[in-house]
Amino acid sequence: MNSGLNILILEDDAIIGESIHMHLRSLGHTPYPPIDNVEAALSFIERNPIDMAILDIQVDGPQSGIDLAKKIDLKHKFPYLFLTAFTDDKTIGLVNMTQPSGYLVKPFRRSELKAAISLAVMRGSLLEDPHDQSSENKAKDQNHIFVNVGGEWNRIDTADILYLESAHVYTEIHTTTSKTITRKSMTELVNELNQQGIIRIHRSRAVNLAHVTRFSKQTVYIQDLEFKVSASFRQALKERLKDSKQE
Numbered sequence: 001m002n003s004g005l006n007i008l009i010l011e012d013d014a015i016i017g018e019s020i021h022m023h024l025r026s027l028g029h030t031p032y033p034p035i036d037n038v039e040a041a042l043s044f045i046e047r048n049p050i051d052m053a054i055l056d057i058q059v060d061g062p063q064s065g066i067d068l069a070k071k072i073d074l075k076h077k078f079p080y081l082f083l084t085a086f087t088d089d090k091t092i093g094l095v096n097m098t099q100p101s102g103y104l105v106k107p108f109r110r111s112e113l114k115a116a117i118s119l120a121v122m123r124g125s126l127l128e129d130p131h132d133q134s135s136e137n138k139a140k141d142q143n144h145i146f147v148n149v150g151g152e153w154n155r156i157d158t159a160d161i162l163y164l165e166s167a168h169v170y171t172e173i174h175t176t177t178s179k180t181i182t183r184k185s186m187t188e189l190v191n192e193l194n195q196q197g198i199i200r201i202h203r204s205r206a207v208n209l210a211h212v213t214r215f216s217k218q219t220v221y222i223q224d225l226e227f228k229v230s231a232s233f234r235q236a237l238k239e240r241l242k243d244s245k246q247e
Helices: 013-027 038-047 065-076 089-095 110-127 133-141 186-196 231-246
Strands: 006-010 052-056 078-083 102-105 143-149 152-157 160-167 170-175 178-182 197-204 205-208 219-224 225-228
Touching: 006 078, 006 231, 013 110, 038 078, 052 065, 052 110, 065 078, 078 110, 089 170, 102 110, 102 160, 143 178, 143 186, 152 170, 160 225, 160 231, 170 186, 197 225, 197 231, 205 219
Parallel strands: 006 052, 052 078, 078 102
Antiparallel strands: 143 152, 160 170, 160 205, 170 178, 197 205, 219 225
C-alpha cells in the first residue's frame, strides 16, 4: 500500500490542524501530527524525512510560517504550501519573499488541498534541472517515485518494485504488495529508475535487479516468475548483473 507524501503540518489551531491531518490521510498521504510553532518544526525537520510542508503563516511563538519557509528555501529545499486566512497586501508581500509551491486560503476544501499538492509535486518535477549535478546526485539516492494515478500522485518505494510491464498506453508497476497502473511511459520510468537498478529486458518489460533470484542467457527469474530477455537487451543486462555482483 502506498504511503504517499511525508507531510509536515505547521498549524497552531488544534481543530484546523486535525482537519488538515484527516484530509491528508484520506488522500493517501502520511502526515505527521500538527506542530504549533516554528522552533519545534525546525527540530522535527532535522530528525525526520519530509517530502512537503503545509505552513500556517501566523502561529504561536516569535517566528512565523514565513520565517520557517525562508529556512526551508535556504537549507532543506522541499516544497511547501502556505495556509492562511490573511490575503492583505502586507501578507502577500511577505509571501513573495519566499518560494512557495502554492497558497491556500482558509477555509479550504479537500479538493483544493488535493489540487494544490498535485501541482506542487508536478511543479517540483518540472523545475528540476536534469543537468544540475545536485539533481543527479539526488537521483542516485532516490528511494521512491511518484506516479499520477487517476489525478492523484501515489508514492511507490523503489525497493518494492519487482518489474514494470507496458500495456498499450499505460505502464503496470508491479510491487511486492500490489499493482499500480499509470499513463507514464515505460521509457520514462526506466530512465527515471535506471540508477536504482531497474533495467529493461524486453521492449515491454523491465525488472528490478535487486529482486532477480536467478538468470540465464535468455531468462530472468523473480521469485517464481519467469521473464524472457530479448536479444537486444542481453548484453546490457549481463553488464549490469556483473556490476551488481562486484558491489
